[in-house]
Amino acid sequence: MENTDKLINWLKESSYHFHKTKAFAKKVRDYKNGDQLDESIKNILANRGQPEQYENNIAKHNNAIIGFKNERAVEIHVLGRQQQDKTSANMLNALLRATFQHSSYEEQSEAMDDELTIEGIAVAELRVTGSKSYDKWGREHKNVETYHIPSSEIFLDPFSKAKDYNKDARYIHRCFWADVEDLQGIGFDEKKLEKLSTYNYLSHSVADDLYTDEVNRKRILLCYTWYREKIGNEDTYKWVFWSENTILAQGKSPYNFKGFPYVVEFLNRDFSGEIKYWGLYRDVMPLQDHINYAKLRLQNMLGSNKTLINRGSLIDEDIESFNEEWSLDNAVVMVEDINGIKDVKQNIQIQQILNIIIDGRNQINELLNANKEIMGTANNRMSAVAQEQRVQTSLVGLSHFIKKADRLQKKVAKRMIDLFCQYYDSERVINIVDEDYANEYITMNQTRLNQNGGYELELAEDGTLTPSEDNKIKVGEYDLIFEIREKSKTSQTERLKQNIELLKILERTNPALVSQVVPFILKDSEAPSARKIQQIIESQKQNPQESLRMEEVRLEMLHKQSQTNLNNAKAKALGDRINLDLKKAWSSNKVALENVKAKQQKNMTDSIRRIM
Known part of the structure; x- marks a missing residue:
């Protein structure tokens, strides 16, 4: 590009179409930051001596939503469509x-999630x-790094219609103020x-x-533009x-992919309207x-x-x-x-205003479908399942x-x-977590060795010799499947408790069903050992004869154990019987001995009486 005329015209075009959208986005951001009153209202309050007061429902709900989004952490999981894609998918x-x-x-x-809720747009640069x-x-x-770009610095093509901005957009501008000293360090021409x-x-x-002051610090308005040329x-x-x-610097895209190194996502979008994109709170602003x-009226x-x-x-x-003295507390x-x-009471009007405030809060909650559980203010005693159901209801x-x-x-993952x-x-x-959740280390772009222990070399396209490599990332257009998985589930502990109770019931009522229910419980478990146990169960199903033989051995061992226990019980019973008989014999002998002694004593007493 020879000059900046076309670039400036593009930027003016974008600014003209998105002027009201950016102004509205700034207003919502100001409301979230606490600047909610007009200057005229502020002047009236200052003349009254009345302090400024506002209720920041936007900040309250947005903090709860972003906090919930951060707790609901997800991870992008890549699956290979074919068996040969498995290694590349694991490395990715x-x-x-x-x-x-x-x-x-x-x-x-x-920062991108916050802008998506407030401004209704999130821009990431890779x-x-x-x-x-x-x-x-x-x-x-x-390294590949992701940077959030503030939407206030971005100027988009207003005639883009595709859901993915990279598909049909003509340009994307980023305009920001920068120090000249920083730009000199990047490598721009100092002249x-x-x-x-x-x-x-x-x-x-x-x-x-x-x-x-240009003498102490010089800052200029710098524009960084990507554009598509036919x-x-x-x-x-x-x-x-x-x-x-x-023009400070320019060049062709160094990337192999077709598109801009930006990822743009809109929450709500209508490029045919005055407000072309918006966040969660467009309908909340009037309320x-x-x-x-x-x-403010209630406080006044x-x-x-009124007298x-x-x-x-x-x-x-x-x-x-009279008014000055009457208004004093004492x-x-x-x-x-x-x-x-006559002092006129305003209780009825005050109650009506309170009802208006409460109704406004309820309408905001209904618009955002937010309940106390997702806001983090619930203090009722509910089970984890009931609380999660309430949260899921609010997530609608x-x-x-x-x-x-x-x-x-x-989108960021695909571009990465x-x-x-x-x-x-x-x-x-790199560290890979395999299917059994075990850590495995693999060398990416590992140099291949020949039979003599040296490195294998191959001829590159430019005629140079390069080392032959294994474990290279090769991804075609349709080789991978992207899916989003939640890192944690809030009801995992509750479900585990229910499954354990179910097993206890089956053990008492129908033990034969336990072996059939266990695999389903293992699938629902996130324990690292669950997959190993599943593999053992599957291997037993694949070898029924071996399983039958092992079951017979187990039953025979149980039978022998029961026989041993029975013999031990009989021996113990016999020993107890002998001990009992011995105790009876000893008791009988002792009683007979006492009787003999008593009889002798009686005979002696009778003899003495006769003598006397």
Whole structure:
């Protein structure tokens, strides 16, 4: 591109069509941040001496929704369509897991989810960066990173109609303020940078930057544009950095995929309307204003009095002095006629305003389909299953947002895989979790050895010799299936308890069914050993004769054990009988001996009596 005329016209075109959309998105963001009152209302409150007051339902609901989304962590799982795709799919799963679990990606993902709910759009940019570490062949290990781009910096093609913005969009702009010193470190021409000024040449589209002194710090408005250009029958994608009328750098897309290195997802979209995209709270805004105005009026009514006074009831008809003294908390006021003064109560109006506020809150909850369980404010005693059912009921209204957020992550994963295949050409060790949830380490792009122990080489397209490699990522257009899995399930513990109780009942009522029910319970378990037990059960089913023989051996051992137990019981009973007989004989002998002694004593006593 020779000059920036076309780029500026594109940006003006986008700004014209999306001006109201961006203004509305900024208003919703301001409401979420607490700036909900107009300047006129603020001035009235300041003149009254009344403090500003608002009820931030948007922040309350949005924090709960984002918090629930973060707790409902999901992972992208890649499946191979064919058997030969299994190795590549396992490596891709390991790379995706390592990338998604990185703390920097989690921060970027939370920011994208927040913008998806508030502004109704989320934009992610994927970049390939070097790690400054190399393999034994001198190839640098590269990383794929995801960055959240604020929607206020993005200008889109208003005539794009495809669900996927990359399919038919002509361009995408990113405009932001940057320090000249930072741009010099990137590698831009310093002479071109010196000619640029801090003037906002896009004031109709981009907000002004903080006023800075060019002597101490020079900041310029930089635009980074990707655009699609038709060359023959093929689409060519190009990029350009520009500012004012100066093109700083430009070139063709270095990526193998067709499209922009951006992923754009809309929550709600209607490019034919004035508001072309919006978040969750477009219909909440009027209700929020209604609640705020009602609360301000209520606060004013609680701090004011209405009094009816007959003429002649006040001393010297001094109403101002009476009002000042009457409004005090501890007041003693002298009047001419107390019967001519009537204090008008506003209880009915206050109750009506309270009903308006409560009704507004209920309408907001119904619009967002939010209950206390998903808001985290429920304090009732329910089982885990009942609580999860309540949460799932509330998720009906949020299913659209959940699906859009998952779709955004899925698009990011697809674009990441494209970059993995292109740039991950170095030899590196990655950790793979196999089907049994065991850790396995595999070397990606592992150099192949020949029979002599040396490295095998092959002729590359450019005529150079390169090492032959195994475990390379090769993905075709239809080789992979993407699915989204939840990392954890809230009712897992509750279901496990129910399954255990079911097994206990079957053991007492019908033990034969236990062996048939156990495989289903194992499928529902997330324990790492569950899959191993399933394999043992399956192997027994595949070898029925061996299983029958093992069962016969087990029954024979049980029979012998029972016979041994029976013999032991009989021996014990016989021993107990002998002991009992011995005790009886000893008792009989002792009784007979005592009888003999008693008889002798009696005979002796009788003899003594005869003598005397």
